[in-house]
Amino acid sequence: MRVIDQLSSPYMYLLCGGIVLFVALVCVVFLVRAWKAGRAIGMDPVVMKRAVTASATFSVLPAIGILLGVIALSGSLGIPWPWLRLSVIGALHYETQVADAAAEQVGIHLSASEMTAGGFATIALLMSVCIMWGMILDTVFGKRYLKQLNRNQNQTNRKQGGFGDHAMTAMFIGMVSAYLGSYLGSFVSENGLLTFTGNWVPLLVAGVSACIMAVFTYFSEHRNMQWLDNFSIACSMLIGMLAAVLTGLH
Amino acid sequence: MKPDDYYAIYTEKTHRLGRIVSVMTLCMLVGAPFLMGKYLGASPDVNAALRGFVSVGLVWTVSSIVEFLVYTPMLGAGGSYLAFITGNLINMKIPCAMNAREMAHTKAGTPENEIISTLSIASSSLVTILILAVGVLLLTPLQPVLQSEALQPAFSNVVPALFGAMAYKYFRKDLRLAVIPMGIMSILFILMPSLTGSTSMMILPSGAIAILLSYIQYRKNRENRA
Numbered sequence: 001m002r003v004i005d006q007l008s009s010p011y012m013y014l015l016c017g018g019i020v021l022f023v024a025l026v027c028v029v030f031l032v033r034a035w036k037a038g039r040a041i042g043m044d045p046v047v048m049k050r051a052v053t054a055s056a057t058f059s060v061l062p063a064i065g066i067l068l069g070v071i072a073l074s075g076s077l078g079i080p081w082p083w084l085r086l087s088v089i090g091a092l093h094y095e096t097q098v099a100d101a102a103a104e105q106v107g108i109h110l111s112a113s114e115m116t117a118g119g120f121a122t123i124a125l126l127m128s129v130c131i132m133w134g135m136i137l138d139t140v141f142g143k144r145y146l147k148q149l150n151r152n153q154n155q156t157n158r159k160q161g162g163f164g165d166h167a168m169t170a171m172f173i174g175m176v177s178a179y180l181g182s183y184l185g186s187f188v189s190e191n192g193l194l195t196f197t198g199n200w201v202p203l204l205v206a207g208v209s210a211c212i213m214a215v216f217t218y219f220s221e222h223r224n225m226q227w228l229d230n231f232s233i234a235c236s237m238l239i240g241m242l243a244a245v246l247t248g249l250h
Numbered sequence: 251m252k253p254d255d256y257y258a259i260y261t262e263k264t265h266r267l268g269r270i271v272s273v274m275t276l277c278m279l280v281g282a283p284f285l286m287g288k289y290l291g292a293s294p295d296v297n298a299a300l301r302g303f304v305s306v307g308l309v310w311t312v313s314s315i316v317e318f319l320v321y322t323p324m325l326g327a328g329g330s331y332l333a334f335i336t337g338n339l340i341n342m343k344i345p346c347a348m349n350a351r352e353m354a355h356t357k358a359g360t361p362e363n364e365i366i367s368t369l370s371i372a373s374s375s376l377v378t379i380l381i382l383a384v385g386v387l388l389l390t391p392l393q394p395v396l397q398s399e400a401l402q403p404a405f406s407n408v409v410p411a412l413f414g415a416m417a418y419k420y421f422r423k424d425l426r427l428a429v430i431p432m433g434i435m436s437i438l439f440i441l442m443p444s445l446t447g448s449t450s451m452m453i454l455p456s457g458a459i460a461i462l463l464s465y466i467q468y469r470k471n472r473e474n475r476a
Binding site: 003006009011012015016019020022023024026027028029030031033034035037038040041042043047048050051052054055056058059060061062063064065066067068070071074079081083084086087088089090091094098101102104105106116117118120121122124125126128129130131132133134135136137138139141142143145146149150163166167168169170171172173174175176177178179180181182183184185186188189190193194198201202203205206207208209210211212213214217229232233236237238240241242244245247248249 | 251253256257260263264265267268269271272273274275276278279280282283284285286287289290291292293294295296298299301302303305307310311314315317318319320322323324326327328330331332334335336337338339340341342344345346347348349350353354358359361362364365366368369370371372373374375376377378379381382383385386389399400401402403404405406407408409410411412413414415416417418419420421422423424427428431432434435436438439440441442443445446449452453456457458459460461463464465467468
């Protein structure tokens, strides 16, 4: 039996599926605890329900994108391992890069024909080790870090949200700026400084997505259709992605 | 029991539970390659893995430290434990939690924000796990559709689609605050297009500029109110 066939054997499904199931149970436990705590501190269940619904609908499209990552990696690593990696801890942009670097270190290319048993085990180990630091830091320092942050806010600020709230919004503005700047930079200078011949599709997609979001916001805020908020991000993304498909047709 | 007391106990228990499940997940994820290697009749080459770690792992370690420092305050205790366990932070969990927070009108650092973040990340993770599980089950029949050439541009542009929508949402809240980081990042990426390979690392300076400007604005507003 080829190694690539063994990588999608029932044993591998059982091993990886067991870990995925464990993480799913953890999510359910956290969800139920948070819901109960929300009710106990007097939060409106309608608001909590909206947060759950919006988050679930929001996640559908990115999850399909992640599924494509599983498909992309399944050609060289089998199905169960990429399934586990992208369900737990992993990230789409990270897995391929690290798997490729590990394959290079064991002297093979990331492909089904070259995959060896030792090569796969090494790739899998490196994929696990490289990205686990966030979890370790959170386990070791998370409690202390959050306590320190809370100490810096007095009781009034805790109720009203002090600078921390502004900082979070600012951080998000910074994050969005970095990504949009990178799309602009790719288009303008990807093929040489100020040549304006680079990849323009991400810019177009971001632009279309932003315009659709503006339409949703208008109807939500000015036409009393707040229920649209549940679908605004997912639909904006979908139409933005559709624009990318249309550019491919021409 | 008073709501404040209940919340204090809840937070304490969340940290305990979060730490226990994080350690268990870590053990499973690091142990799995060895178990799979045993099944395949080989062991991981630890030296090769170490060399690989030096070549790419250090970058991801720095990235993980940044993620911990930036996202933990955003998500609170329960949300951050779950987010670090389930991954896909930038492209899914963080925007998802921010979106839920916006809808619920909660403020960072408040108990309400802690609850909404946890609900948001848990629901998002469950949907992702479910879609991936169903997708894996249907992988063979779905493969031709999802891998069709016509759909590839769509799935290559999930992240731009996400950040386009989020840009509208956040930039309109404070357009003046967005102008400077957006301008600086655009100029940097135009002058040094090779930086596009390290976009996730550029979040740190961009975020730092935005936070600094926001702090100046915050101080100014407070002084004006006083």
